[in-house]
Amino acid sequence: MRRDYIDTGYSPKDTDFICEFHIEPSAGVNFEEAATHMAGESSIDSWTEIATLSPELAARLKPHVFYVDEDAQTVRVAYSEELFELYSVPQVLSAVAGNILSMKIVDNLRLQDIAFPKSMLREFKGPGFGLPGIRKLTGVQDRPLIGTIVKPKVGLTSEKHAEVAYNSFAGGCDLVKDDENLTDQKFNKFEKRAELTLKLAEKAESETGERKMYLCNITAPTCKEMIRRMNILKDLGASYAMIDIVPVGWTALQTLREEAGDAGLALHAHRCMHSAYTRNPRHGISMLVVAKLCRLIGLDQLHIGTVVGKMHGEKHEVLSLRDECVLDNVPADESQHVLAQDWGGLKPMFPVASGGLAPTMIPDLYTIFGRDVIMQFGGGIHAHPMGTAAGATACRQALEASLEGVSLQEYAKNHRELEAAINKWLKK
Numbered sequence: 001m002r003r004d005y006i007d008t009g010y011s012p013k014d015t016d017f018i019c020e021f022h023i024e025p026s027a028g029v030n031f032e033e034a035a036t037h038m039a040g041e042s043s044i045d046s047w048t049e050i051a052t053l054s055p056e057l058a059a060r061l062k063p064h065v066f067y068v069d070e071d072a073q074t075v076r077v078a079y080s081e082e083l084f085e086l087y088s089v090p091q092v093l094s095a096v097a098g099n100i101l102s103m104k105i106v107d108n109l110r111l112q113d114i115a116f117p118k119s120m121l122r123e124f125k126g127p128g129f130g131l132p133g134i135r136k137l138t139g140v141q142d143r144p145l146i147g148t149i150v151k152p153k154v155g156l157t158s159e160k161h162a163e164v165a166y167n168s169f170a171g172g173c174d175l176v177k178d179d180e181n182l183t184d185q186k187f188n189k190f191e192k193r194a195e196l197t198l199k200l201a202e203k204a205e206s207e208t209g210e211r212k213m214y215l216c217n218i219t220a221p222t223c224k225e226m227i228r229r230m231n232i233l234k235d236l237g238a239s240y241a242m243i244d245i246v247p248v249g250w251t252a253l254q255t256l257r258e259e260a261g262d263a264g265l266a267l268h269a270h271r272c273m274h275s276a277y278t279r280n281p282r283h284g285i286s287m288l289v290v291a292k293l294c295r296l297i298g299l300d301q302l303h304i305g306t307v308v309g310k311m312h313g314e315k316h317e318v319l320s321l322r323d324e325c326v327l328d329n330v331p332a333d334e335s336q337h338v339l340a341q342d343w344g345g346l347k348p349m350f351p352v353a354s355g356g357l358a359p360t361m362i363p364d365l366y367t368i369f370g371r372d373v374i375m376q377f378g379g380g381i382h383a384h385p386m387g388t389a390a391g392a393t394a395c396r397q398a399l400e401a402s403l404e405g406v407s408l409q410e411y412a413k414n415h416r417e418l419e420a421a422i423n424k425w426l427k428k
């Protein structure tokens with residue numbers, strides 16, 4: 001073996017990057033040997049002893065595997081901040097989640113968490129609006145926000161899309177967003193959809209006296225085009241842009257965050273495709289790392305799972321994500337592979353629960369998430385037996401019932417939209 005990076009006597013410095021990894025060595029490979037190779041490959045070293053790496057350089061920049069728990073298949077590595085370009089999420093990931101995930105020496109390897117040092121936090125602005133800013137923008141201070149995704153996912157014309165959005169707003173939605181695969185298709189062009197939907201959002205605002213937000217998806221083939229679409233939204237008076245964060249990539253997100261700051265737009269992060277590398281609990285990158293990078297870069301709200309809906313994600317995992325979105329100081333939680341993180345004043349993100357939710361799940365969602373959550377219903381609104389507006393109204397009624405601590409059945413006695421929702425989704 002080359003240099004040994006196991007150093008359990010090392011006390012990490014405040015300036016170090018700390019990463020926790022799950023490691024499963026391949027057959028015949030010793031755990032510490034796998035950890036050493038992984039630590040070297042993610043920082044300064046190669047597969048064999050290299051003559052160009054002087055002892056002085058190695059001493060200055062070597063990684064320290066300071067925590068080893070072979071039974072739990074866990075190691076923690078401290079990396080010198082000198083190894084990183086501090087304002088570059090892509091560079092950091094190329095190191096600590098790069099080649100190492102492909103090495104034959106491990107059968108499985110997963111980056112569970114990264115604790116960022118203050119020097120990196122200082123390089124980033126974090127969310128421009130964040131949770132408090134979104135509350136101010138929407139004028140809703142004391143309850144979860146209710147949103148919808150226009151359905152069908154794709155296929156509606158721009159006119160029909162705007163009409164469905166209007167009915168959702170009129171029925172009680174605070175937010176209406178595009179679906180992740182709706183961008184600029186022939187039947188529903190971005191600019192026309194944005195213009196018509198924002199116009200009807202304004203109409204719904206004057207009719208209901210509530211703020212109504214349209215989250216138009218700017219996901220596009222190039223950063224240039226996404227910035228163009230962002231500027232269209234700004235010129236149309238929008239407050240938000242929505243992005244499919246994993247398909248567009250980290251460089252795009254850092255670029256868009258800079259542009260959104262100039263445009264004064266809040267950013268909604270849809271995490272579609274994250275499971276390609278987050279779902280396998282033994283390999284890849286955790287969703288926790290994805291969420292932390294989003295907060296660092298400065299997205300304002302992020303899909304984190306629902307617990308009770310259609311997407312995978314156990315309650316404890318989803319709540320760890322929620323805490324990482326909202327807390328100023330996240331405590332370490334060994335059982336969930338969460339490292340302590342002081343966010344250094346970066347604003348909290350608004351957590352979003354979306355995917356397979358019905359109005360009848362609102363009491364459970366409220367119990368799980370509390371007030372600081374955006375609850376989104378696609379099918380749960382547009383499949384309501386009395387139509388989209390009634391679906392949105394049923395959501396607001398179910399939320400009112402939850403806030404008042406009244407059962408849905410009791411509340412439904414005087415609220416027919418909720419009654420219809422119960423008949424569809426609770427009674428078989």
Ligand SMILES: O=C(O)[C@H](O)COP(=O)(O)O
Nearest residue numbers: 354355356357377378379
């Ligand atoms: O984008 C989303 O979050 C999903 O499309 C939600 O849609 P659903 O509520 O119909 O599952």
Ligand SMILES: [Mg+2]
Nearest residue numbers: 149179180181
């Ligand atoms: Mg969707």
